Amino acid sequence: xxxxxxxxxxxxxxxxxxxxxxxxxxxxxxxxxxxxxxxxxxxxxxxxxxxxxxxxxxxxxxxxxxxxxxxxxxxxxxxxxxxxxxxxxxxxxxxxxxxxxxxxxxxxxxxxxxxxxxxxxxxxxxxxxxxxxxxxxxxxxxxxxxxxxxxxxxxxxxxxxxxxxxxxxxxxxxxxxxxxxxxxxxxxxxxxxxx
Numbered sequence: 001x002x003x004x005x006x007x008x009x010x011x012x013x014x015x016x017x018x019x020x021x022x023x024x025x026x027x028x029x030x031x032x033x034x035x036x037x038x039x040x041x042x043x044x045x046x047x048x049x050x051x052x053x054x055x056x057x058x059x060x061x062x063x064x065x066x067x068x069x070x071x072x073x074x075x076x077x078x079x080x081x082x083x084x085x086x087x088x089x090x091x092x093x094x095x096x097x098x099x100x101x102x103x104x105x106x107x108x109x110x111x112x113x114x115x116x117x118x119x120x121x122x123x124x125x126x127x128x129x130x131x132x133x134x135x136x137x138x139x140x141x142x143x144x145x146x147x148x149x150x151x152x153x154x155x156x157x158x159x160x161x162x163x164x165x166x167x168x169x170x171x172x173x174x175x176x177x178x179x180x181x182x183x184x185x186x187x188x189x190x191x192x193x194x195x
Contacts, residue, residue, distance in 0.1 A: 057181045058123035063092045069125035091122040096131045102139070104146035111151045116190035119171055127183035131171070134178050141170040154194050
C-alpha cells in the first residue's frame with residue numbers, strides 16, 4: 001500500500017506552480033510590449049510624432065516660388081542678387097557679392113593674389129542673411145584659404161577650381177559653426193589678379 005501512496009503523490013502536478021509561471025510570463029510579455037511601444041512613440045515611428053524634431057534648415061526655393069526669408073533691398077548696389085530663368089535647374093539661384101576685394105600673399109611665395117568674389121545658394125534667404133551677419137568671420141576664413149594656396153595653383157584652371165571648392169567649404173564651415181547649416185553651393189571669381 002505504501003507503493004500506491006508514493007505513486008499517487010508523484011503523479012499529481014501542483015496546480016499553483018503552473019499558474020504562477022503563466023502569470024509571470026504574461027507580465028513579462030506585457031512589460032516588454034509596453035516598453036517597445038513607448039520607445040517607438042518616443043522616436044516618432046508610431047503615434048502623433050509630437051517629439052519629432054522639425055527640420056528648420058533653409059529650404060531649396062523653386063523658381064517662381066516666393067522666398068519667405070528673402071532679404072529686402074532698398075539700396076542700389078546691394079550685395080544680394082537673385083537670378084530667375086526658365087531653363088536649367090528647377091531652383092532659383094541667389095548670389096551674395098562680397099563688397100570688398102580679398103588680397104593675400106600666396107603660400108611660400110612673394111606673390112600676391114587679389115580677387116573679387118561672390119557666393120551662390122539655391123536655398124532660402126536665411127543663408128544670405130547669415131552670410132551678411134557673419135561676413136567678418138567668413139572673410140577671415142577665406143583669407144586663410146588664399147594664404148594657404150601655392151602660387152603654381154593660381155595659374156591653372158584646375159588649381160582655380162580647387163581654390164573655389166576650398167573657399168566654398170570655408171564659408172560653409174563658418175556658417176555651420178555659427179548657425180548650424182551651411183547652404184552655399186559655390187564661390188565665383190568676379191576678378192582675379194596675381195602679382
